[in-house]
Amino acid sequence: MLNARHAIYVYKALCEQQQVATKMTFEQIATLYSDYANRAVSTELHPNDVMYNTGPSHYFNVGKSGVQAILTGLSLSWRSQVMTVLDLPCGHGRVGRHLRQLFPNAELFYCDIDAEGADFCARAFGGKAIHSKADLLQVDLPKKLDMIWVGSLFTHVDKRRTDAWLHYLADHLSDHGVLVATFHGYFTGKNTKFHGGVDEARVRREFETTGFGYSRYTTLAGVEDYGLSLSKPSAVLDIADTIPGVRASYIERGWANNHDVLVINKNDRLATLG
Ligand SMILES: C[S@@+](CC[C@H](N)C(=O)[O-])C[C@H]1O[C@@H](n2cnc3c(N)ncnc32)[C@H](O)[C@@H]1O
Secondary structure (H helix, E strand, C coil): CHHHEEEEHHHHHHHHHCCCCCCHHHCCCCCHHHHHCCCCCCCCCCCCHHHHHHHHHHHHHHHHHHHHHHHHHCCCCCCCCEEEEEEEECCCCHHHHHHHHHCCCCEEEEEEHHHHHHHHHHHHHHHHEEECCCCHHHHCCCCCCEEEEEEEHHHHCCHHHHHHHHHHCCEEEEEEEEEEEEEHHHHHHHHHCCCCCCCCCCHHHHHHHCCCEEEECCCCCCCCCEEEEEHHHHHHHHHHCCCCCCCCEEEEEECCCEEEEEECCCCCCCCCCC
C-alpha cells in the first residue's frame, strides 16, 4: 500500500516522465537550506583569492548570501531538482565552496578566465574546471544546466556583452533550469568606490540616460575590455525580455544586501495554462 511519501515520489516521477512542471515546494527549499547549514563549508583558501581581502567574516557571509539568492531563485522557478551547476565566474570559490555543500550530489562546473581559480575550485570542492575566454561566446559550456550562478560578471562588462552572454547562458539551461545573476543596481551605484581608472562620470551619465553604464579599468595590467558597470532593474529586465522561452524575476539588493539579482527560469512565459 502507498503511504503519502511514496505517493508524492510516484507523482513526481510521473511528472518528470511527462515533462510536467512541478515547482519545488517551500518545504523542499527549507530542507535544502537546513541540510546545507548543517554541513561544514570548506575553509581551504587560495593565496591569490583577492576576495578574501575583506576578511573571513565578510567573505563567508557573502558566500552564504549567494546560497540564499540561489534558493530564492529556485523558489521562483519550476525546477524540482538540481543535478548540474555552473559557477561562472567562480573566482577562487567565495560562493563555489558553498555550492558543494548546498548540492552535495550535483555535478559542479567551475568556470573562470583565471584558470588558476577554476582549477583550484574544481580540485578543492570537487568539480570540473572550465577555462573561460574574454568572449564568453567562444567558451564551450555544458548543455542542460539546472542552475547557473553568475556572481559578479555582468557587473564588469558592458550592455552589449551582458545581452549576448545572457542569451548564450539561457541557451545552456535544462528544461526549467534557473540562472541567477548579479548586477550593480541603484544601491551599489550610490555606495561603490570607483577605482582602476574607471571613468565614473561616463558610467553615471550612461546609467541615467540608457539605464546601463560601463567604463573600462585603465590602470589594471593584463585586462582587456573589463571594467565596472551600473544597471537599472528596468534595463536588465528589458534584456531578459528579449530572451525567448523563459520567465524573469528581479530582486533588488538580493546578494549580500548589495548586488541586485536577476532570475531567469527556462519555462516559456507564453506556455499554455494547465
Ligand atoms: C568580482 S570577481 C567575482 C568572483 C566570484 N564570483 C566571487 O564572488 O568571488 C570577477 C571574476 O570574473 C572573472 N572573469 C572576468 N572576465 C571573465 C570571463 N570573460 N569569463 C569568465 N570569468 C571572467 C575574473 O577572473 C574574476 O574572478
